[in-house]
Amino acid sequence: MFNKIITASQMKLADAFTMQSEPISSIDLMERASHAFVDAILHSISIDQTKEIAIFCGSGNNGGDGFAVTRILQERGYNVNAYLVQFRTDLSQDCQKNFNRLTNVEVIDGTKDFPSLEGTDIIIDAIFGYGFKGKTRGWVADLIQHINELDKLVYAIDTPSGLESDGIGKGQVIKAKETYCFQRPKLAFFLPENGEFIGDWKSVNIGLNEQYIQEIDSKLFMLNDHVKTLVQPRQRQSHKGTYGHVLIIAGAYGKIGASVLATKGALRTGAGLVTTLTPRCGYQILQSTVPEAMCITDENEKIIATPIDTSRFSVVGIGPGIGVEKETKKVLKNILKQHRPTVIDADALNLISSDEKLLKLLHPNCVLTPHIKEFDRIVGQSKTSLERFEKQRKFVEEHECVVVLKDAYTSIISPITGNQYFNTSGCSGMATGGSGDVLTGMITGLLAQGYSPIDAALIGVYYHGVAGQAAAEIRGENGMIASDILDFIRL
Numbered sequence: 421m422f423n424k425i426i427t428a429s430q431m432k433l434a435d436a437f438t439m440q441s442e443p444i445s446s447i448d449l450m451e452r453a454s455h456a457f458v459d460a461i462l463h464s465i466s467i468d469q470t471k472e473i474a475i476f477c478g479s480g481n482n483g484g485d486g487f488a489v490t491r492i493l494q495e496r497g498y499n500v501n502a503y504l505v506q507f508r509t510d511l512s513q514d515c516q517k518n519f520n521r522l523t524n525v526e527v528i529d530g531t532k533d534f535p536s537l538e539g540t541d542i543i544i545d546a547i548f549g550y551g552f553k554g555k556t557r558g559w560v561a562d563l564i565q566h567i568n569e570l571d572k573l574v575y576a577i578d579t580p581s582g583l584e585s586d587g588i589g590k591g592q593v594i595k596a597k598e599t600y601c602f603q604r605p606k607l608a609f610f611l612p613e614n615g616e617f618i619g620d621w622k623s624v625n626i627g628l629n630e631q632y633i634q635e636i637d638s639k640l641f642m643l644n645d646h647v648k649t650l651v652q653p654r655q656r657q658s659h660k661g662t663y664g665h666v667l668i669i670a671g672a673y674g675k676i677g678a679s680v681l682a683t684k685g686a687l688r689t690g691a692g693l694v695t696t697l698t699p700r701c702g703y704q705i706l707q708s709t710v711p712e713a714m715c716i717t718d719e720n721e722k723i724i725a726t727p728i729d730t731s732r733f734s735v736v737g738i739g740p741g742i743g744v745e746k747e748t749k750k751v752l753k754n755i756l757k758q759h760r761p762t763v764i765d766a767d768a769l770n771l772i773s774s775d776e777k778l779l780k781l782l783h784p785n786c787v788l789t790p791h792i793k794e795f796d797r798i799v800g801q802s803k804t805s806l807e808r809f810e811k812q813r814k815f816v817e818e819h820e821c822v823v824v825l826k827d828a829y830t831s832i833i834s835p836i837t838g839n840q841y842f843n844t845s846g847c848s849g850m851a852t853g854g855s856g857d858v859l860t861g862m863i864t865g866l867l868a869q870g871y872s873p874i875d876a877a878l879i880g881v882y883y884h885g886v887a888g889q890a891a892a893e894i895r896g897e898n899g900m901i902a903s904d905i906l907d908f909i910r911l
């Protein structure tokens with residue numbers, strides 16, 4: 421099962437359940453979490469013992485973690501100063517206990533200047549954790565602004581302070597280089613608005629009861645390498661007919677590259693046969709760049725304008741680079757009426773956004789792969805990513821098809837279970853032209869092999885991201901191009 425993403429209040433319950441069932445006292449759980457944080461950060465970055473570390477600790481349990489981390493690092497020989505950010509005078513019980521175990525903690529209560537931290541190299545943020553609600557105010561907000569303006573390396577414990585675990589950052593929020601969250605990332609980590617606060621995140625296992633967490637009522641999941649379990653082994657006794665026949669409909673004059681990338685994407689995921697329909701101008705390009713695929717051409721030189729009978733194909737992938745001419749729209753309409761499993765991308769989505777009648781032709785064997793702008797064109801603008809996810813859910817329910825909403829953390833919603841999966845693979849180097857065409861080909865290639873629309877989407881999206889990461893390892897995030905993603909697909 422994919423890891424569930426749970427809310428702050430559900431995490432609190434998981435915390436309580438673990439303490440009761442294991443059993444473990446809250447102070448011991450805090451100690452375990454703090455050791456796990458220290459191990460994780462020291463594993464991730466090498467900290468010279470001469471470097472000065474400042475830890476800002478709040479009055480709640482996140483602050484308690486901060487004090488415990490201070491002690492653990494001091495015991496290991498690091499040069500650490502703790503600051504109590506006393507936003508309330510009564511510390512939580514476990515925070516108080518860990519505070520008492522330290523000497524020389526400087527108190528910040530807004531009555532005097534904030535520390536200048538000139539000699540400090542690293543800041544650890546333990547002001548607020550999942551108990552934070554709303555936005556920071558008054559001197560606490562000023563302190564967070566001050567910390568951000570110091571422009572030091574900031575590492576956050578559990579969550580950047582000032583960010584609600586389940587929401588979008590408002591007011592002053594710590595801008596962390598890395599966030600080490602306990603057991604599970606929070607929903608906030610997947611929202612594009614929060615990217616500048618969270619930095620890179622890592623999830624640290626603190627031994628909470630996994631069975632309890634996985635049984636919590638949540639439809640949010642992380643798409644991670646558990647996806648491997650969905651991939652079927654190829655059979656020894658098989659032939660190309662076993663793995664389906666893909667029809668890719670892509671390209672127009674000046675955009676034949678899109679059809680090349682989508683075609684290769686389908687081949688690289690293991691489709692048995694791939695045929696690509698392009699305008700006449702694409703024939704030589706396709707035949708010479710992808711000899712493994714068959715090419716059929718439209719009568720038209722520059723666009724795809726003639727409806728095609730798809731009965732000899734198992735699946736269709738339509739959209740990359742096809743343009744939005746009215747003749748091409750007729751081809752799309754005709755394809756949708758044939759009810760074949762179909763991946764709909766790029767200009768095919770733009771055509772749908774311009775015509776309600778096309779929307780009504782969507783069917784449960786469709787997978788839509790819009791990026792945010794394409795999705796907004798179909799359903800209207802959203803003020804926030806949370807509002808857009810709500811629209812994604814409604815759209816999936818209404819049209820009963822899978823929607824892959826592409827972004828840094830691509831969101832995929834299944835019409836059958838209502839589950840929403842946030843992809844965790846991939847890298848910023850994939851934000852480049854042609855990357856989406858490769859994905860369209862991959863999902864189509866998987867559909868051809870008999871995977872359900874949701875499984876094809878999950879496998880395609882995850883492995884597309886993994887291939888992108890592998891490409892970036894070799895070419896760098898700036899140097900990589902979409903063709904490199906193809907070279908690193910390993911399925």
Ligand SMILES: NC(=O)C1=CN([C@@H]2O[C@H](COP(=O)(O)OP(=O)(O)OC[C@H]3O[C@@H](n4cnc5c(N)ncnc54)[C@H](OP(=O)(O)O)[C@@H]3O)[C@@H](O)[C@H]2O)[C@@H](O)CC1
Nearest residue numbers: 435450453480481482548549550551552553554555578602
């Ligand atoms: N299972 C786990 O994961 C484990 C969790 N652990 C750790 O516990 C952390 C959660 O601790 P927590 O519940 O004490 O919450 P935390 O965020 O430290 O402080 C809440 C305080 O902030 C206050 N406050 C809220 N909003 C505010 C605002 N806008 N402006 C000002 N104040 C505001 C709030 O006030 P109140 O709402 O009570 O009025 C309360 O006083 C968690 O993140 C992790 O680090 C580990 O130790 C062990 C295992």
Ligand SMILES: [K+]
Nearest residue numbers: 545546548579
């Ligand atoms: K924090």
